[in-house]
Amino acid sequence: MRPSPHVLDLFAVPEDTQPLPGGQGHSVRAGDLVLSPGRDPRIQDWLSPLLARFAVRLDVDPTRRRQDLRVAVPVPARDGSWVVDGWAASRYEPGTVTCQNLDLAIAAGHVLHARLASLLRERPAGLEGHTDRWSVAERVAFGEEAVPPLRPAVHELVTRALASLDASSLGPDQLVHRDLAGNVLLDADGAPVVIDVSPAWRPVLWADAVCVLDSVMWQGAAPEALDEWTSGPHRDAMLRAAVFRLVADDPEDLDAYLDVVGPIAVGV
Numbered sequence: 001m002r003p004s005p006h007v008l009d010l011f012a013v014p015e016d017t018q019p020l021p022g023g024q025g026h027s028v029r030a031g032d033l034v035l036s037p038g039r040d041p042r043i044q045d046w047l048s049p050l051l052a053r054f055a056v057r058l059d060v061d062p063t064r065r066r067q068d069l070r071v072a073v074p075v076p077a078r079d080g081s082w083v084v085d086g087w088a089a090s091r092y093e094p095g096t097v098t099c100q101n102l103d104l105a106i107a108a109g110h111v112l113h114a115r116l117a118s119l120l121r122e123r124p125a126g127l128e129g130h131t132d133r134w135s136v137a138e139r140v141a142f143g144e145e146a147v148p149p150l151r152p153a154v155h156e157l158v159t160r161a162l163a164s165l166d167a168s169s170l171g172p173d174q175l176v177h178r179d180l181a182g183n184v185l186l187d188a189d190g191a192p193v194v195i196d197v198s199p200a201w202r203p204v205l206w207a208d209a210v211c212v213l214d215s216v217m218w219q220g221a222a223p224e225a226l227d228e229w230t231s232g233p234h235r236d237a238m239l240r241a242a243v244f245r246l247v248a249d250d251p252e253d254l255d256a257y258l259d260v261v262g263p264i265a266v267g268v
Contacts, residue, residue, distance in 0.1 A: 003030070011077050011087075032091065035087050035089050037087050039083045041081075043127070054115065055073040069108055069112060069115075073091040096185035098182060099185060105215065108192035109204075113174065117174045133248045140247045158247060165240070170203035171203040173202055176206070178199070178207055179196070180194075180207060180214075205237045209241035242260065
């Protein structure tokens with residue numbers, strides 16, 4: 001998947017694009033921008049300007065230290081739009097590497113979410129009514145939508161996880177990044193740089209649980225990171241995180257999920 005000449009022209013970047021690792025594997029570098037496909041204008045039209053202002057504010061903060069949080073700056077097209085034929089752009093961050101430290105990623109998420117909570121106090125209308133698989137899975141995880149058709153083994157595990165919830169409060173809803181694992185980079189100074197914000201209006205504890213689950217399953221984090229997620233609100237958050245991923249991905253190989261979710265769901 002490559003951006004068309006029309007997309008490249010409106011973002012004022014050269015046609016020589018380079019694929020980038022991570023994410024869904026479809027983002028490309030074009031000049032000093034990262035172009036990512038599959039973006040919804042209903043989300044980016046409010047999220048991108050919010051993040052752009054926020055990112056600049058972080059960078060110019062006179063009290064900023066070299067290792068403080070940064071956010072990749074969204075960049076509009078020449079006509080002022082944030083999405084062109086499904087593609088959105090952000091500033092390329094040279095010299096960065098993916099953060100492999102789960103504790104650091106969680107800490108970066110906490111700073112990000114604390115700042116976002118002060119910037120946006122009401123749920124944006126642009127988050128309503130989306131039917132992509134992640135939005136559907138999120139609503140299923142929070143009991144707002146019935147479990148969709150899934151393969152029998154996946155459906156059974158999702159049903160077990162939902163039945164095991166004890167309705168613990170996870171805290172207030174706010175704007176969170178629901179895909180933090182793999183989307184925190186470290187720059188040359190060791191500062192965390194958050195990229196590719198996938199917005200949700202959910203509790204921070206749930207966003208933490210998704211990050212921990214993804215990090216253990218796919219980013220090489222130690223399984224012991226799950227030890228604190230076996231009781232109380234943390235357990236409910238992890239079960240909802242697992243349902244979110246299971247419904248969104250409908251994975252062929254359930255072994256990894258069974259190792260994680262099975263014991264938590266049945267309480268052993």
